[in-house]
Amino acid sequence: MSIRLPPLEALRYFEAAARHLSFTLAADELCVSQSAVSQKVIKLEDRLGYKLFERHSRQLVLTEQGATLFPVIHASLIEIRDSLNKIESNGQMRKLTVYCMPSFASSWLLPRLHDFHTRYPHIDLNLVAELAEPNFHNEIVDIGICHGIGDQPTMEQQLLFWDYVYPVASPALLEQCPLTTLQELNTTVLIHDSLPQAKLSTSWQRWLVERGIRNIDCGSGYRFNQADFIVRAAIDGRGVALGRHVLVAHEVQQGRLIPLFGDVEKDDGVYVVCLKKLIHRPQVETFMHWLKEQAHTFESEMAIDKIVFPKEVAEIRS
Known part of the structure; x- marks a missing residue:
């Protein structure tokens, strides 16, 4: 028994x-x-x-x-x-959690993720799109796509590409109100970021002051707390927006937005980041390699000098 x-x-x-x-x-x-x-x-x-x-x-x-x-x-x-x-x-080898800002997710990453799923169907990708950056040290997030995180010895940072800021407006708005000089911004509506100190935000007031323009009314216009709302409002002809190249490049390429004044400002770099101790995990290595491929293609197809302004007329401010 x-x-x-x-x-x-x-x-x-x-x-x-x-x-x-x-x-x-x-x-x-x-x-x-x-x-x-x-x-x-x-x-x-x-x-x-x-x-x-x-x-x-x-x-x-x-x-x-x-x-x-x-x-x-x-x-x-x-x-x-x-x-x-x-x-x-x-x-764990199947799971991968990736963080990025909501506007970056909707405008840049999501349109490219179908390629990742097609090439690597064995990896279950979970995308976390939030305004606040996560605490990478709790390992809930494996990889982040950020506009830099500062010097942290436990973190690996690899530059994907540099970002740029420049004014954009829709063709329909420019038909009604041609804008050839900065002073003419007083004749139209400005679209503002309501969180000017947040990452990926822009500030009309700062942008104009840096160019010595102080008589433009920055107190009126539309305000939105997310960059993709700002881009949508500009496409719909609601006013002139300060666009981030990484978020508006496709719209510029398609002709839905027109860059203005021949003025481009170089901004932060866009980085892929992760804990150094995670970098050799197969799914982390795979995603980072794929992401750098996508970044290289983006830079090749949508470089500033190709789709925004010809090199000879563009003024790029560092």
């Missing part, structure tokens, strides 16, 4: 105590009290009907039955642990 197997937890406590020959050291390893280990082993002995240890004042000694049972339990727990780790590792 076969006996019912004892609870796995009881076997864990016995294995730790037998390996250390100490209830105290086993308790430290299991993060419980010494009495908890002792009581769990006593209950296991009662269930089995024989002693597993001879208890001396300062030493534990395995009984004959305990010595027979220990190597079997020890090997079995290792096999169980290794199997669980393998399953977990295989699951």
Whole structure:
């Protein structure tokens, strides 16, 4: 007649105590009290009907039955642990969590993700698009696409491309109100970022002051708290916006937005970032390689001098 197997937890406590020959050291390893280990082993002995240890004042000694049972339990727990780790590792190899700003996600990344899923269907990509950057150190996010995160020794940063800022308006608005000089901005509506200090934001006031223009009314116009809303309003002819190249390049290429005044301002770089300890994970390496391919294609097809202004007339301010 076969006996019912004892609870796995009881076997864990016995294995730790037998390996250390100490209830105290086993308790430290299991993060419980010494009495908890002792009581769990006593209950296991009662269930089995024989002693597993001879208890001396300062030493534990395995009984004959305990010595027979220990190597079997020890090997079995290792096999169980290794199997669980393998399953977990295989699951992690499929999962990849990527962070970026919502406007970058909708305007730049999402249109390209179909290519990634087609080429790497074995990777389950989870996109986190939020205004606030995550804490990469909690490892909830594997990779971030950011406009720089500063000098952090635990982080790997690789430049994808430089971003630029320049004024844009729709062809329909320019038909009604041709704009050839900065002073003529007083004759139209400005579209503002309502969070001018946030990343990926723009500021008409700062942009004009840097160009020595102080008589333009920056207090009126439309205000939006997300860059893709600003781009949409500009396309719809609601006013003139300060566009980020990474967000408006496709609209400029398609003719839905027209750059103005021959003035381009070089801004922050766009970086792919991750913890250095994660960089050699296969799915992380795969996504970073794919992302750099996409960035190279973007720079080749939508370079400033190709779709915004000819080199000879563009003024690019660093």
